[in-house]
Amino acid sequence: MGARETLFAKRNPFATAETEDLFRKAMQENCRYHDAHCPEYHSILKDSGFSPDDLQTPSDLAKLPPLPTALFKRHHLTSMPAWRIPVKATSSGTKGHFSKVGLEFSALWNGLWMVLRMAHYRRLLSLRPVNYVILGYQPHKGNDMAVMKTAFGSTFFAPALHRCYALRYENGSYTADLEHVLECLQRFVKSGHPVRFMGFPSYTYFLLQLMENRSVRLQLPPGSRIMLGGGWKQFYREQVDKPALYALIRRVLGVEEEHVIEFFGAVEHPILYCDCPAHHFHVPVYSRVLIRDVRTLEPVPNGTPGLVNLMTPMIKATPLTSVMTDDLGILHDGSECPCGLRSPYLEIIGRVGLKEIRTCAAGAADILKGVSP
Numbered sequence: 393m394g395a396r397e398t399l400f401a402k403r404n405p406f407a408t409a410e411t412e413d414l415f416r417k418a419m420q421e422n423c424r425y426h427d428a429h430c431p432e433y434h435s436i437l438k439d440s441g442f443s444p445d446d447l448q449t450p451s452d453l454a455k456l457p458p459l460p461t462a463l464f465k466r467h468h469l470t471s472m473p474a475w476r477i478p479v480k481a482t483s484s485g486t487k488g489h490f491s492k493v494g495l496e497f498s499a500l501w502n503g504l505w506m507v508l509r510m511a512h513y514r515r516l517l518s519l520r521p522v523n524y525v526i527l528g529y530q531p532h533k534g535n536d537m538a539v540m541k542t543a544f545g546s547t548f549f550a551p552a553l554h555r556c557y558a559l560r561y562e563n564g565s566y567t568a569d570l571e572h573v574l575e576c577l578q579r580f581v582k583s584g585h586p587v588r589f590m591g592f593p594s595y596t597y598f599l600l601q602l603m604e605n606r607s608v609r610l611q612l613p614p615g616s617r618i619m620l621g622g623g624w625k626q627f628y629r630e631q632v633d634k635p636a637l638y639a640l641i642r643r644v645l646g647v648e649e650e651h652v653i654e655f656f657g658a659v660e661h662p663i664l665y666c667d668c669p670a671h672h673f674h675v676p677v678y679s680r681v682l683i684r685d686v687r688t689l690e691p692v693p694n695g696t697p698g699l700v701n702l703m704t705p706m707i708k709a710t711p712l713t714s715v716m717t718d719d720l721g722i723l724h725d726g727s728e729c730p731c732g733l734r735s736p737y738l739e740i741i742g743r744v745g746l747k748e749i750r751t752c753a754a755g756a757a758d759i760l761k762g763v764s765p
Contacts, residue, residue, distance in 0.1 A: 394418070394421055395414055395417035395418035395420075395421055395705070396418040396421060396422065396498075396502065396705045396706070397498075397502065398414060398418075399411060399414050399415060399418045399677060399678065399705070400502035400505050400506060400678060400706070401505065402677050403509075404677070405506070405509045405510055405513060405676045405677055405678070406513075406674055406675075406676055406677065406733050406734075406735040407677055407735075408675055408676070408677055408680075408735040408736070409734065409735075411677045412450040413450060415450070415677065415680060415705070416447060416449065416450045416452070416453060418705035419447060419453060419456070419703065419705045419713060420444050420447040421705065422705035422707075422708065422713050423437075423444040423447065423456065423713050424444040425471065425708050426471045426708070426711040426713060427443075427444055429471040429472065429708075430469055430470065430471040430711050432467070432469050432711075433459075433469065433471070433711040436457060436459070437457065440457040442455060442456065442457055453680060453682070453703060453714075454682060454691045456703070456713065456714045457714065458684075458701045458703075458714040458715055458716040459711065459712075459714065459715050459716065460715070460716045460718075461491060461658070461660045461715055461716065461717050461718060462718070464491035464492070464493065464660050464710075464715075465483070465489035465490060465491050466489060468492050469710060469711055470494060470709060470710055471708060471709060471710065471711055472494065472496055472708065472709045474494075476496055476497075476709070477494035477495065477496055477709045478495075478496070478497060478500070479494065479495045479500060480492060480493070480494050480495075480536055481493055481494075481495070481536055481537070481538040481541055481659050481662070482536045482537055482538065482659060483537070483538065483658075483659040483660070491659050491660050492536075493659055493660065493662070493707070493709070493710040493712060494707075494709035494710050495662070495707055495709055495710075496707070496708055496709040498708065499706055499707045499708065499709065502678075502706055503662065503706065506663070506664055506676070506678050506706075507545070507664055510664045510666045510676065511549050511666075513666065514653050514666050514667075516546075516549040516550070516617065516619075516653070517549055517550070518549065518550040518615070519550070519551065520550060520551070520585075520586065520615060521550065521551040521552070521553045521585055522550045522551070522552065522553065522585055522586040522587065522588050522615070522616075523552075523553050523554045523556070523576075523580040523583065523585055523586070523587050523588070524547045524552055524554065524555045524556065524587075524588050524589075524590060525556050525558075525573060525576065525577055525580070525587060525588070525589045525590070525591075526543050526544075526547070526555055526556065526557045526558065526590055526591050527558045527573070527589060527590070527591030527592050527595035527596045527599065528540060528543040528557070528558065528559055528590070528591035528592055528595070528622065529543070529557065529559045529561075529566060530557035530559060530560050530561045530566070531544050532561045535561075538657075538659040538662070539592075539621070539622045542621065542622075542655075542657070543590050543591050543621070543622075546588075546590045546619060547588075547590065549588075550586075550588065553583075553585055554576070554580070556572070556573055556576035556577070556580075557573075558570060558572075558573050558591065558595050558599070559595075560572065568595070570595070570598060570599050570602055573599055574599065574602065574603065574608070577610065578610065581610050581611070581612060581613065584613055585613060586612070586613050586614065586615035586616045586617070587612045587613065587616045588616065588617045588618075588619060589617070589618045589619060589620075590619045590620075590621070591619075591620070591621070591622065592620075592621075592622045592623070593620045593621075593622070593623070593631075593637065593654075594630065594631070596618070596620060596637075597630070597632060597637060597640070598630075600640045600641065600644045600645070601640075603644045604640065604643065604644055608644070609643070609644060609646075610644065610645055610646065611645075611646040612645050612646055612647055616645075616647055616651065617647075617651050617652075617653060618641055618645070618647055618651065618652045618653070619653045619654075619655065620652070620653070620654045620655070621654065621655035621656070621657070634671060638652055650669060652671075653666065653667060654666075654667045654671060654673075655667075656673050656738075656740070658702070658715075658717065660702075660712055660715045660717075661679070661702040661704060661712060661715055661717075662704075662706065662707065662712075663676065663678050663679040663702070663704050663706065664676075665738070668729060668731040668733055668737070669731050670729050670730050670731045672724070672729050672731065672737040672739070673737055673738045673739075673740075674726060674729070674731075674733045674735040674736070674737040674738075675723075675735050675736050675737065675738060676735070678704055678706060679702060679703060679704040679706075680702075680703045680704075681700065681701065681702055681703070681721075681723055681736070681738050682701040682703070682723075683696060683697070683698040683699065683700060683701070683721060683722065683723045684698050684699045684701050684716070685698050685699075686698055686699055686720075686744065694722075694723050694724060694725050694736060695722060695723075695724060695725070696722065697720055697721065697722050697741060698720065698721070698722075699716060699717070699718075699719070699720065699721075699744065700716075700717045700719040700720070700721040700738070700740070701714065701715070701716050701717075702714070702715050702717060703715075718743050718744050719740050719742070719743055719744075720740070720741050720742045720743060720744055721738055721739055721740045721741055722738075722739045722741060723736050723737070723738055723739075724736060724737050724738075724739060
């Protein structure tokens with residue numbers, strides 16, 4: 393069994409301190425694989441003067457050239473032939489550009505263990521049937537968006553009686569239908585079965601505002617959960633702070649804050665980050681997070697804001713070993729969180745607002761100018 397499989401088989405999903413060298417070995421194996429099977433990635437490493445052999449200690453991970461997420465939005469990189477990639481996922485897209493990544497069978501198997509352990513940690517696994525309110529996209533064969541797949545996948549944490557979608561696919565396009573969701577929700581409450589929300593916090597907020605404006609108050613049955621993920625996207629101007637959202641959930645649905653769970657992830661970094669009871673995203677064993685200075689791209693100490701660099705050895709189909717997002721974040725010491733976990737936790741504070749992020753990958757976009765997207 394390789395280092396990646398050993399890492400993803402760990403029982404404790406937050407034992408980062410005990411798995412530092414194992415994670416380094418898994419990253420080295422993953423980097424070697426992509427270096428040997430993806431010509432574009434090989435060119436980037438070579439031009440950066442970096443070799444997988446340079447990963448000798450956990451601190452060497454900072455030397456690994458991170459690829460900007462903007463690169464994946466313009467170029468389709470792969471380390472495997474299409475027939476070996478059963479699942480493909482895309483980002484929601486920005487101005488017509490979207491990332492496209494593939495997951496091979498071994499990545500899916502490791503990802504399954506990851507999801508089960510993270511869901512178990514937040515007590516989301518249950519045999520009790522529930523009704524699902526999906527504040528996101530209704531599945532459609534032409535939709536490969538990761539947020540849609542993630543939302544649908546979450547409906548298997550507990551047996552689904554019914555699934556109701558806010559973004560319904562009709563006549564070749566998606567249409568938001570909160571009236572339909574409200575009708576379903578009122579019917580679900582009368583059934584007496586627990587209700588689970590899953591989806592964008594923006595549409596969740598819009599639904600709750602609609603209910604409050606109409607003086608509609610519901611008491612969700614015991615065992616109900618509010619699960620949020622996917623960010624506010626184009627509705628960032630309407631974004632409210634978490635305490636205000638939790639208070640609205642309590643007033644309108646009768647669900648206490650302890651039963652509100654939030655997820656964080658990205659199609660270019662398909663690791664499931666699940667918040668702790670204090671609503672912090674602790675880094676799991678399956679990944680590591682570096683915060684880099686916006687100007688120099690050098691790693692900064694915990695507690696210092698900068699660009700978020702995400703690393704994982706999970707996938708061999710696409711070279712996502714180390715990616716640089718356009719998020720600004722802060723990595724905090726785990727000891728600062730009252731939940732008891734000692735793994736560092738990531739706080740996302742915004743986006744840089746730059747048209748392009750150029751990383752220490754020696755101008756990866758320049759290297760790939762001649763490569764067809």
